[in-house]
Amino acid sequence: MTTAQPLDVQPTPLALLLLGREADPKSERGVECPGDLPSPSDPDLVERARAAKEKLGDKVFVLGHHYQRDEVIQFADVTGDSFKLARDAAARPEAEYIVFCGVHFMAESADILTTDDQKVVLPDLAAGCSMADMATAEQVAECWDVLTEAGIAEQVVPVSYMNSSADIKAFTGKHGGTICTSSNAKRALDWAFEQGEKVLFLPDQHLGRNTAVREMGMTLEDCVLYNPHKPNGGLTVEELRAAKMILWRGHCSVHGRFSLDSVNDVRERIPGVNVLVHPECKHEVVAAADYVGSTEYIIKTLEAAPAGSKWAIGTELNLVRRVANAHPDKEIVFLDKTVCFCSTMNRIDLPHLVWALESLAEGNLVNRIQVDRETESFAKLALERMLALP
Numbered sequence: 341m342t343t344a345q346p347l348d349v350q351p352t353p354l355a356l357l358l359l360g361r362e363a364d365p366k367s368e369r370g371v372e373c374p375g376d377l378p379s380p381s382d383p384d385l386v387e388r389a390r391a392a393k394e395k396l397g398d399k400v401f402v403l404g405h406h407y408q409r410d411e412v413i414q415f416a417d418v419t420g421d422s423f424k425l426a427r428d429a430a431a432r433p434e435a436e437y438i439v440f441c442g443v444h445f446m447a448e449s450a451d452i453l454t455t456d457d458q459k460v461v462l463p464d465l466a467a468g469c470s471m472a473d474m475a476t477a478e479q480v481a482e483c484w485d486v487l488t489e490a491g492i493a494e495q496v497v498p499v500s501y502m503n504s505s506a507d508i509k510a511f512t513g514k515h516g517g518t519i520c521t522s523s524n525a526k527r528a529l530d531w532a533f534e535q536g537e538k539v540l541f542l543p544d545q546h547l548g549r550n551t552a553v554r555e556m557g558m559t560l561e562d563c564v565l566y567n568p569h570k571p572n573g574g575l576t577v578e579e580l581r582a583a584k585m586i587l588w589r590g591h592c593s594v595h596g597r598f599s600l601d602s603v604n605d606v607r608e609r610i611p612g613v614n615v616l617v618h619p620e621c622k623h624e625v626v627a628a629a630d631y632v633g634s635t636e637y638i639i640k641t642l643e644a645a646p647a648g649s650k651w652a653i654g655t656e657l658n659l660v661r662r663v664a665n666a667h668p669d670k671e672i673v674f675l676d677k678t679v680c681f682c683s684t685m686n687r688i689d690l691p692h693l694v695w696a697l698e699s700l701a702e703g704n705l706v707n708r709i710q711v712d713r714e715t716e717s718f719a720k721l722a723l724e725r726m727l728a729l730p
């Protein structure tokens with residue numbers, strides 16, 4: 341029998357920053373917009389956005405993530421999840437400005453996948469993502485040191501969720517790994533286990549665990565949780581060596597709110613309801629649901645559902661409300677009793693969009709998101725591995 345061997349990699353402390361108050365250029369955590377924002381009560385905001393967009397013509401392409409507010413989505417040339425939107429932007433090389441109505445890591449991905457001549461603009465720099473912020477480059481480098489000291493780094497293939505910073509994508513590319521989305525996580529993991537014996541899954545523990553256990557036949561015991569705030573991730577060498585999936589301790593603050601009680605409650609309130617949740621939800625929620633899938637899967641499932649069917653949806657509220665309004669013949673409710681918007685997605689509002697579009701129309705490039713060349717090349721490598729997945 342082996343005894344627990346101590347490792348001595350200490351975690352880097354992470355200072356707390358208030359959204360919109362301070363900047364941390366090394367993370368997803370944004371800063372306040374520098375501009376002179378129009379008042380939210382300005383009755384001409386819609387007209388101003390329309391006029392600025394018209395003036396820019398084909399020079400601008402506005403992307404709207406599914407979780408954006410209605411007031412913003414109405415100006416999107418395309419809507420979708422983060423990866424679809426980045427690809428849509430790349431398919432429009434004539435658009436000099438890509439205005440990304442979404443969060444910071446999405447704008448970074450769009451910058452990585454578009455040409456050098458295209459400039460990606462995030463209307464509010466404070467639109468970060470709490471999940472992406474949960475894995476910083478320093479923390480992940482420390483984790484790799486821990487894996488190296490434990491003698492397993494060579495067996496480990498990193499797989500990073502699209503919802504991660506460009507730095508983390510670059511780390512993944514540098515270490516032979518791939519990116520995944522919530523639609524192709526199983527294919528990415530299948531590929532990774534052909535390359536190595538273990539996977540380091542970043543930064544969403546729930547997507548990693550749910551895919552491994554629900555779709556790949558692993559057990560919960562095959563997964564360990566690496567906590568970047570504890571020395572050596574809070575794990576022993578034996579635990580690391582025994583694990584197949586090393587899950588980063590990150591989560592989505594929106595999807596993490598749904599609980600087993602939410603599922604039981606809705607089943608009691610609405611007999612015959614189908615529970616449909618996103619795989620960023622906790623494992624017990626996913627295990628109790630009837631259907632599990634990405635945002636696109638949720639939209640398609642509801643489109644195809646028969647009239648009169650009943651659905652409780654576990655994902656971001658802007659999306660649930662829009663799909664419910666689009667299908668009045670079906671009963672579609674939000675899974676939780678309390679409201680659950682993504683607060684950072686909601687940072688992009690009409691005043692910020694108007695400000696960004698009017699600035700661009702006047703020739704002022706504002707709030708550009710630009711990934712440095714080295715980071716971009718390794719991050720692109722990881723994204724290209726994803727595109728090549730069987």
Ligand code: SF4
Binds near residue numbers: 472
């Ligand atoms: S919904 Fe969750 S993962 Fe998506 S941007 Fe918001 S915090 Fe990040």
